[in-house]
Amino acid sequence: METPFDVSAYCSQLTSEARASARCLAWAPSFAKDRWLRWGADRLEREADAILAANEHDLRAAADHGLTSAQIDRLTLTRPRLAAMAAGLREVAALPDPIGEIVEGGVRPNGLEIRKVRVPIGVILFLYESRPNVTVDAAALAVKSGNALILRGGKEALHTNRALHFVLQEALRECQLPTHAVQLVTHVDRAIVGELLRRGDDIDLCIPRGGENLIRRVVAEARMPVLKHYRGVCHVFVDRSADLDMAERIVINAKCQRPGVCNAMETLLIHHDLAETFLPRIVEQLHAQGVEIRGCPETVRVAAYVKPATDDDYAAEFLDRILAVRVVPDLDAALDHIARFGSKHTDAIVTQDLQSAQRFTREVDAAAVMVNASTRFHDGYEFGLGAEIGISTDKFHARGPCGLRELTTTKYIVMGNGQIRG
Amino acid sequence: METPFDVSAYCSQLTSEARASARCLAWAPSFAKDRWLRWGADRLEREADAILAANEHDLRAAADHGLTSAQIDRLTLTRPRLAAMAAGLREVAALPDPIGEIVEGGVRPNGLEIRKVRVPIGVILFLYESRPNVTVDAAALAVKSGNALILRGGKEALHTNRALHFVLQEALRECQLPTHAVQLVTHVDRAIVGELLRRGDDIDLCIPRGGENLIRRVVAEARMPVLKHYRGVCHVFVDRSADLDMAERIVINAKCQRPGVCNAMETLLIHHDLAETFLPRIVEQLHAQGVEIRGCPETVRVAAYVKPATDDDYAAEFLDRILAVRVVPDLDAALDHIARFGSKHTDAIVTQDLQSAQRFTREVDAAAVMVNASTRFHDGYEFGLGAEIGISTDKFHARGPCGLRELTTTKYIVMGNGQIRG
Numbered sequence: 001m002e003t004p005f006d007v008s009a010y011c012s013q014l015t016s017e018a019r020a021s022a023r024c025l026a027w028a029p030s031f032a033k034d035r036w037l038r039w040g041a042d043r044l045e046r047e048a049d050a051i052l053a054a055n056e057h058d059l060r061a062a063a064d065h066g067l068t069s070a071q072i073d074r075l076t077l078t079r080p081r082l083a084a085m086a087a088g089l090r091e092v093a094a095l096p097d098p099i100g101e102i103v104e105g106g107v108r109p110n111g112l113e114i115r116k117v118r119v120p121i122g123v124i125l126f127l128y129e130s131r132p133n134v135t136v137d138a139a140a141l142a143v144k145s146g147n148a149l150i151l152r153g154g155k156e157a158l159h160t161n162r163a164l165h166f167v168l169q170e171a172l173r174e175c176q177l178p179t180h181a182v183q184l185v186t187h188v189d190r191a192i193v194g195e196l197l198r199r200g201d202d203i204d205l206c207i208p209r210g211g212e213n214l215i216r217r218v219v220a221e222a223r224m225p226v227l228k229h230y231r232g233v234c235h236v237f238v239d240r241s242a243d244l245d246m247a248e249r250i251v252i253n254a255k256c257q258r259p260g261v262c263n264a265m266e267t268l269l270i271h272h273d274l275a276e277t278f279l280p281r282i283v284e285q286l287h288a289q290g291v292e293i294r295g296c297p298e299t300v301r302v303a304a305y306v307k308p309a310t311d312d313d314y315a316a317e318f319l320d321r322i323l324a325v326r327v328v329p330d331l332d333a334a335l336d337h338i339a340r341f342g343s344k345h346t347d348a349i350v351t352q353d354l355q356s357a358q359r360f361t362r363e364v365d366a367a368a369v370m371v372n373a374s375t376r377f378h379d380g381y382e383f384g385l386g387a388e389i390g391i392s393t394d395k396f397h398a399r400g401p402c403g404l405r406e407l408t409t410t411k412y413i414v415m416g417n418g419q420i421r422g
Numbered sequence: 423m424e425t426p427f428d429v430s431a432y433c434s435q436l437t438s439e440a441r442a443s444a445r446c447l448a449w450a451p452s453f454a455k456d457r458w459l460r461w462g463a464d465r466l467e468r469e470a471d472a473i474l475a476a477n478e479h480d481l482r483a484a485a486d487h488g489l490t491s492a493q494i495d496r497l498t499l500t501r502p503r504l505a506a507m508a509a510g511l512r513e514v515a516a517l518p519d520p521i522g523e524i525v526e527g528g529v530r531p532n533g534l535e536i537r538k539v540r541v542p543i544g545v546i547l548f549l550y551e552s553r554p555n556v557t558v559d560a561a562a563l564a565v566k567s568g569n570a571l572i573l574r575g576g577k578e579a580l581h582t583n584r585a586l587h588f589v590l591q592e593a594l595r596e597c598q599l600p601t602h603a604v605q606l607v608t609h610v611d612r613a614i615v616g617e618l619l620r621r622g623d624d625i626d627l628c629i630p631r632g633g634e635n636l637i638r639r640v641v642a643e644a645r646m647p648v649l650k651h652y653r654g655v656c657h658v659f660v661d662r663s664a665d666l667d668m669a670e671r672i673v674i675n676a677k678c679q680r681p682g683v684c685n686a687m688e689t690l691l692i693h694h695d696l697a698e699t700f701l702p703r704i705v706e707q708l709h710a711q712g713v714e715i716r717g718c719p720e721t722v723r724v725a726a727y728v729k730p731a732t733d734d735d736y737a738a739e740f741l742d743r744i745l746a747v748r749v750v751p752d753l754d755a756a757l758d759h760i761a762r763f764g765s766k767h768t769d770a771i772v773t774q775d776l777q778s779a780q781r782f783t784r785e786v787d788a789a790a791v792m793v794n795a796s797t798r799f800h801d802g803y804e805f806g807l808g809a810e811i812g813i814s815t816d817k818f819h820a821r822g823p824c825g826l827r828e829l830t831t832t833k834y835i836v837m838g839n840g841q842i843r844g
Contacts, residue, residue, distance in 0.1 A: 225818035246840040253842035361835045373838025395831035396647035397819035409817035413783045416795025418668040420675035
């Protein structure tokens with residue numbers, strides 16, 4: 001007779017192994033972490049056959065899991081994709097180690113020497129869906145920043161994730177780092193996630209990646225901080241004074257260069273004075289690029305190929321070749337629209353007017369605000385952070401692209417020579 | 423017939439007023455915020471009679487609310503206490519404004535100019551108990567850092583808080599700042615708190631102050647980040663090499679100078695080699711200061727006045743003249759004890775050995791780690807931050823004392839001249 005699976009005991013095991021590994025990893029020297037990243041990269045390439053076979057296994061079951069062709073594509077590993085993962089590990093190895101940095105410090109009037117130093121967060125729970133490269137990316141960033149990681153991927157990718165995790169863990173063993181620094185939840189029991197999210201004392205941070213509903217569920221249940229963004233409803237506002245050729249380039253790039261990502265434009269706002277000139281021209285261009293336009297009555301009136309937009313369209317993250325368009329009387333109306341419908345992710349203005357640029361960057365409440373540049377630049381690599389674990393639209397801890405430094409915290413170290421408080 | 427109270431509508435009103443005020447306050451100039459702080463201070467002193475009368479009202483009902491004498495003392499306002507509140511407002515006015523600081527920045531290879539600038543968090547919900555000075559302190563720090571505040575204090579202090587809030591709001595009006603920048607929840611319906619905690623999109627941060635049970639309830643329900651500490655179980659470890667006179671001063675100060683606060687010592691760890699010499703002497707001293715000692719078998723053996731300690735004693739935040747004591751064989755055992763029982767708040771070592779100091783500061787996972795100084799120094803004023811809104815033992819966003827800067831976030835401002843992504 002089989003013993004019933006004990007969710008609580010399983011989770012206790014995971015979190016206590018993670019905590020012990022985190023204690024050990026916290027001050028592991030950079031060379032050991034970087035060696036692990038490079039050896040892990042080598043091993044990924046060396047064990048490509050086994051990993052691809054495991055992926056094959058998942059792909060055969062993909063139809064039964066009801067995966068769409070886009071999801072199957074994301075799940076599929078190939079030799080070039082494995083090589084890209086390995087290259088990613090080597091890139092993280094080449095980044096500077098954030099741990100140990102003295103963020104600030106000084107001497108107090110009573111002689112106490114205070115240093116604020118950068119240390120790892122501790123234990124991180126990472127929840128994600130069927131993209132197996134995330135397994136490797138997340139492990140690389142977490143371990144390089146000294147954190148222990150608990151990975152919980154989608155069940156459609158379980159065999160692939162197991163094979164990738166095995167490689168990473170073998171490399172940990174070879175480098176004499178704690179092998180439980182990276183753990184994979186291999187039981188598919190959904191109760192595990194709920195139990196882990198309740199363990200706010202054992203897990204220091206949860207990072208969910210996936211659709212808005214998944215993330216909202218995680219936020220509702222989690223008792224630890226959650227690093228996340230719900231949606232990217234990014235705006236471009238073309239101001240009266242815009243250079244129209246520049247505006248055209250930016251609008252096309254922001255919408256069409258990669259429509260399925262969170263920093264792509266979803267709503268175009270046009271100053272009323274441009275309604276007769278720029279608007280028909282940009283709609284023509286967007287239409288030629290295969291973009292469906294849903295517009296305000298003014299847009300419908302002046303441009304062809306436009307369906308009427310609803311408030312739902314202005315709130316939507318299409319992630320597709322669909323764009324909401326609205327003519328606004330002035331900058332204030334653009335700011336109000338963004339405050340009402342925006343997701344605080346990325347918003348851009350195209351303008352030649354200094355005051356408009358200043359007001360827009362001050363008054364728009366978003367993780368990144370762009371002047372005369374495509375929203376698509378909101379990205380860890382583009383901002384010079386190196387690899388990123390995601391983009392945060394939260395205002396707490398980290399806002400914008402999250403790289404190695406965003407996976408750290410600080411602690412105060414106080415050196416005295418017998419000071420007591422009076 | 424009375425209309426039933428609509429919790430949801432009430433909360434929507436609060437949060438939408440707060441959001442509108444936050445938008446306006448975000449870039450209010452420092453001089454306007456500082457004027458409000460100084461005028462608010464003047465008004466507090468001018469309207470002392472009305473405030474003290476409201477406090478009288480609360481004090482008359484205190485017995486009915488079942489308040490202890492310590493709680494009644496905390497609730498009681500006097501002219502000197504009002505003067506101290508006013509002085510606090512003037513001190514915050516004198517602190518530098520954190521908003522607008524360029525935290526970092528530079529130019530990317532493609533010519534994009536990126537600045538990371540400090541901005542307010544937005545809307546903050548502050549939950550607290552019967553200490554009315556918190557009403558004024560929290561408002562001062564929140565508004566100075568450009569945030570809108572929703573205050574929810576204890577019902578025992580409602581009349582006092584109303585009077586204080588009225589003064590602050592009148593001063594906002596006089597200074598032409600949004601009068602809803604500081605709002606007070608005046609309905610005592612407990613459902614309001616639950617409803618506000620669910621509004622993660624409307625409220626950016628919750629700060630609860632109170633007992634551990636209250637804070638755990640808040641963390642379980644909140645859908646926004648929570649800035650908090652649960653407990654302060656602070657340790658002092660007296661290492662073999664300690665200067666024993668220094669150790670005695672630090673131990674007595676850490677336990678006795680103010681036993682009821684979170685950075686007071688709760689457990690004393692003593693290196694085994696000092697069990698016959700230092701231990702009896704320090705127990706004698708502590709006993710003379712009226713401290714009850716609960717010790718390990720070794721402590722019971724060598725020192726008088728010692729009751730046997732349980733694991734519960736090692737995990738306890740006594741907030742009183744009670745101390746747990748344990749003899750440990752070495753530094754490793756001290757580190758293990760702290761990792762097991764500590765609350766990651768403040769831990770100190772007394773030592774003359776460099777390697778012990780280095781290992782302790784590296785390996786203890788706490789917001790502040792002290793060498794040869796009293797745990798009592800873990801405090802915003804002592805660290806030079808100015809006023810603090812509390813101490814965080816979280817690892818997210820802010821760890822340690824939280825002043826004005828910890829009530830801010832950042833946003834990226836990107837200036838281009840037509841860059842698009844390739």
